[in-house]
Each structure stands twice: as C-alpha cells, then as structure tokens.
Amino acid sequence: MGVTGRLVCVVINQMDNPVYWIHKWTQTTISTDDKIVIDDAHNTIVNGWPKYQVERTYSGERIIYTIIVNRLEPRDAGLYTCQILVRGSNEHPSKDGEMVVLIPPAVIMSVTSNTISVEENDKVNLTCGASGYPTPNITWVRVNGGLLPNEELRHQGTFYSIDPVQKEDRGVYRCLADNNVRPPAVHDATLTVIFRPTARAVQSSYGQAENRMFDITIECRIAGWPEPDLQWYKVLSGGSLSPINNDDKHTINILLNHANILDPNERWFQMVIRSVQANDFGDYVCKGCNDLGCGEGVVNLFATSECQGPNCPPEQDVPSKSPTSALSFSILLLISVLFIIN
Missing domain, CATH: 2.60.40.10 (Immunoglobulins)
Structure with missing residues (x-):
C-alpha cells in the first residue's frame, strides 16, 4: 500500500482499433490507447504525480500498454481488463490482470x-x-x-x-x-x-533489639478485586486483634508497585514500628477485605541481642595496642628502674 503498481498488456495487429484499460470491479474506464480518460476527480495529482498513467511502447509488431497506478490504496485492488474495441465487430478481445495491494x-x-x-x-x-x-x-x-x-x-x-x-x-x-x-x-x-482477597507475609518473622531506638519494617503482599481495604492488627493476649493506624509509633505504607514483582491487583503492604520496645514483640496480622470476604497473613516480631536490618548503625571498632607500642613501654620502664637503682 502506498507504492506504485503496474500491469502490462501486449497487443498484436492493433491497426486502428482502440485499446482500453478498465477497472473491472467498478467498470471504470481509465485509459484509451496512451491517454488517461478517467475524470480528474479520480486522477488527483500529488507531488506532481497523477493517480493513473498509461505508457505505450513498441517492440516489433507488438504494442505494449502499461497501466500505472500510483499511491496504491485498498480500493485499487482487483481485476483490470485490457480490451481491444474492434470496429465493426461484436467480438472484443480482452485479458484480465490482477492488481494485488498488500495491506498491513x-x-x-x-x-x-x-x-x-x-x-x-x-x-x-x-x-x-x-x-x-x-x-x-x-x-x-x-x-x-x-x-x-x-x-x-x-x-x-x-x-x-x-x-x-x-x-x-x-x-x-x-x-x-x-x-x-x-x-x-x-x-x-x-x-x-x-x-476474594489473599494475603501472605513477605517474611514470617522479623527480629530486632529492644530499647535501643531501633526501628523494624514488617511487610505483606495482599491481592483482591474489587480493591480490598487493608489493615494492620496487633494480636493481643487471648487472641483478640487491636487495629493499628498511622501514629507516632507506626507508619503504614501501601505500595502499588515494588521492584516490578507485584501481580495485577496486588499491593505491597508494610508497617514501620519505631523504636522497638519489649511490648512490641509478638504476632501481627495484615488483613485485606472486600465484598467477597477477607484474607490475612501473620508476621511474628521477636527480640534479638543486636540491631537487625539495613539501617543499623555501624559497629565501633575497639583500637588495640600495637607490638611496637608495647615494646617501647617496656624499654622505658626498664630504663626508669635502672635509674632508680643507681
């Protein structure tokens, strides 16, 4: 589509009989001999080139008529008839050729x-x-x-x-x-x-040291449609659930995308617990609910002796005395003792 198509018709013994090119499917006469006869409305000129052209060339006794169709469109596809109108006769020899327009x-x-x-x-x-x-x-x-x-x-x-x-x-x-x-x-x-929503903990348990101003982030993946309502809970003694909301102690985040690993209609649901204390340890529930029901996952937070996670402060290195320093001290001590004895 958009390129130029050509069909060739070879005529022998034409004499004074006219040769026509006709678009068979629409019965439109395009040319007579080497002249375009279709009306100008159908033979528009773009960048100096008309829609239709016809060429007449000679090869011995043969006359070759080539119909040229520029800027091919779907409507240009189909059969084209090359026909000789024999004067004074009811027989008009013709041949059909097909213009195939490739359309993406x-x-x-x-x-x-x-x-x-x-x-x-x-x-x-x-x-x-x-x-x-x-x-x-x-x-x-x-x-x-x-x-x-x-x-x-x-x-x-x-x-x-x-x-x-x-x-x-x-x-x-x-x-x-x-x-x-x-x-x-x-x-x-x-x-x-x-x-119905489904929920699963990213990790089943997290550890953190208590009473040392360290934070911990616990996470779940929750999916469901229609979009579920998400909530974190702390499991109290006896098994009851206490809802947790954003406050000075907790920061809750809902991520629509996380490292390009989430499935459609899935959310990354996380909660930051700040300055972990002894009463923060235990089980937490992440829960998602919609009209079809609820899904939940359980995360356990336990105590450790050292800070856990990527935001822990670097450990302080304790400097040690080098052998050279110890040797210098021993020599000085020996000199001092000798000086006192003398």
Whole structure:
C-alpha cells in the first residue's frame, strides 16, 4: 500500500482499433490507447504525480500498454481488463490482470476485547479481529511473558477461551496480527478477575533489639478485586486483634508497585514500628477485605541481642595496642628502674 503498481498488456495487429484499460470491479474506464480518460476527480495529482498513467511502447509488431497506478490504496485492488474495441465487430478481445495491494494488519476495535471483568470460576472469551491483505494470522500471548492458562506459550486464532477463570489468570493478554506486511498490529486486552482477597507475609518473622531506638519494617503482599481495604492488627493476649493506624509509633505504607514483582491487583503492604520496645514483640496480622470476604497473613516480631536490618548503625571498632607500642613501654620502664637503682 502506498507504492506504485503496474500491469502490462501486449497487443498484436492493433491497426486502428482502440485499446482500453478498465477497472473491472467498478467498470471504470481509465485509459484509451496512451491517454488517461478517467475524470480528474479520480486522477488527483500529488507531488506532481497523477493517480493513473498509461505508457505505450513498441517492440516489433507488438504494442505494449502499461497501466500505472500510483499511491496504491485498498480500493485499487482487483481485476483490470485490457480490451481491444474492434470496429465493426461484436467480438472484443480482452485479458484480465490482477492488481494485488498488500495491506498491513489493523485491529478492528468493534469486534476486539478491551477490558473484561469476570468472577472467578466463570468462563471468558477473548476476541481479536483484524483487517489486512493477505488475511492476518492472530496470535495470543501474555504480556508478562508467562504461560497462558492452558499452559501454552502462545495461542493461534481469533478467539481465546479460558474456562474456568482463576485469579491467577488476571492480567494483560496481547493480540498480535501479522500477515508479513510491515508493521504488524498489536492490541492489549486486560482481564480483571473478581476474587476474594489473599494475603501472605513477605517474611514470617522479623527480629530486632529492644530499647535501643531501633526501628523494624514488617511487610505483606495482599491481592483482591474489587480493591480490598487493608489493615494492620496487633494480636493481643487471648487472641483478640487491636487495629493499628498511622501514629507516632507506626507508619503504614501501601505500595502499588515494588521492584516490578507485584501481580495485577496486588499491593505491597508494610508497617514501620519505631523504636522497638519489649511490648512490641509478638504476632501481627495484615488483613485485606472486600465484598467477597477477607484474607490475612501473620508476621511474628521477636527480640534479638543486636540491631537487625539495613539501617543499623555501624559497629565501633575497639583500637588495640600495637607490638611496637608495647615494646617501647617496656624499654622505658626498664630504663626508669635502672635509674632508680643507681
């Protein structure tokens, strides 16, 4: 598409009979002999070049008529008829030639999935429609590079079905349309799965020294859709839960992305406990809840003898006496003793 196409017609014994080039599908007469006869509205000039040109050349008894179509468009594709209008006869010899216009793929948005939301264990059909010539091949892959739910790396076809849908299937699915005409077309469809929250501790336990002004950060990963409400709790004696909010002692953070390891609809949920004291030790619960229920993870904080974590102060090195210093001291002492005896 956008380049120049040519079709050649070789005529013998033309005499005074005219030769026509006709676009067969639209029955539009483009040229007579070496003259363009189509109206100017269909023969627009761009950068000095008309849409249609016709060339007449000679090779012995043969006359060669070449129809030239510039700036090829999809509507230029199809059969073109080279016809000799024999005067005084009902027979008009003709030959057809096909102009093939290679068209790069384009996604047909009206029949293509964009964002789909389904409940866990339901069925979903992802659809990708594309135009182009030749007809594009459709391939489905996961944007994160993982396997498709059916354990395939890629799937060929306009439709991709997932039945039943699991929460692990959520994410972005990419439709690739390719027919070897550059460039290929790409479209991303987002699958959102409605599911009960799940929570898991990044580490099951953390240690820190008490009463030495050291902080500790405990963390969980919580996923769910619709977006869950997140809360930290301290487990009290007897098993009851005491909610924790931001205050001078605690700083709570919700991270939407963390080192590019979070899954869709997953949050990195952390709490900083400042200046750890003896009464801070014990179990903590991270909890996420939405309309479908709750999920929780448990983190234990225990006492250590030394500071733990990346923000601990450097250890102080105790200087030791060198052998040279000790030797100098011994010599001075010996001289002093001798001096007293004398």
